[in-house]
Amino acid sequence: MIQSNDGFTIHPIIVPTKYSLKSFNFYLLKEPNSLTLIDAGIDTDECWGYLTKALSENGFSVRDLTRILLTHNHEDHVGIVNRITAIKDVPIYAHSDSIYRLKRDKDYFVLRVEFYQQLYKEMGCGDFGERQIEKLIVLMKKNANNVIQSDIIPIKELDKISGLTVFETPGHSPDHIVFLDEQRKRLFSGDHLVGHISSNAIVEPDRNGRRIQTLRQYVHSLQKCSNLDIEIVYPGHGELIENPQELFNYRIDRIHQKSNLILALIKDRFTTGSQLAQAFYKDKYNSEFALVMSEIIGHLDYLESNNKVIKEKKDGVWHYSEL
């Protein structure tokens, strides 16, 4: 698993999980004068144990880390950051849109609740949608103290950190970035590209509460990466991906296929987001509401921006029809 040349060595840390993600992956990157950690798993003793073991097997300790790079703010990518910085004040780098999320900015989180409340209402989710908001509030309160303690240094498109170049790849999350070693044609992809499952482009508000066109962004980010010269991808979950261009294109094709299926349902007179989600996802509408609605809304926005559908508001609910 160890990939080494020119004093540039990658030690993948693969923590298995029984869930469909298969594993939480993060990476130690040894260069001649630095030791970088890319992503940081989930906050469990197991992940922590895997990190300390990987470090000690290579003759290092947590104190030898030079920096931490984060692909995005999700909890399964930043889990053990605080455990690390409790031992050594390692600089943390992430996209600027990660920072207020990781710092649990109160204004932003109030705005998020209002955003989803309004969104589910307009998508026709009714009382069921309201109950989901109550669940969201409970979850957010539970996570309120889950704050990254150290300062986070913002990075952006084409910044260079050691041997890596930053590429912004919003879609799966608005703050998502990937790290490319252009010389060795290696990409650290986070959740932007995973081999065995497709990533969700999760619908979210921006800092001003406006809905981000996440699926549109995701397709654009996939297209962007399909044009990069990459031989191997180190993803946030599952196995390494060789020659990923085909997979980038396959993911784009699948999104277009799904959009067409949803368009067919609209032609079939399912008009609201809620109706479409129930028709397309059946029971998952109840069991995985937020994810399912996110998918449908993403596709509705995508179809609308591609001039395939129009929407009209009746009694506070958007109704979509074929253009």
Ligand SMILES: [Zn+2]
């Ligand atoms: Zn993620």
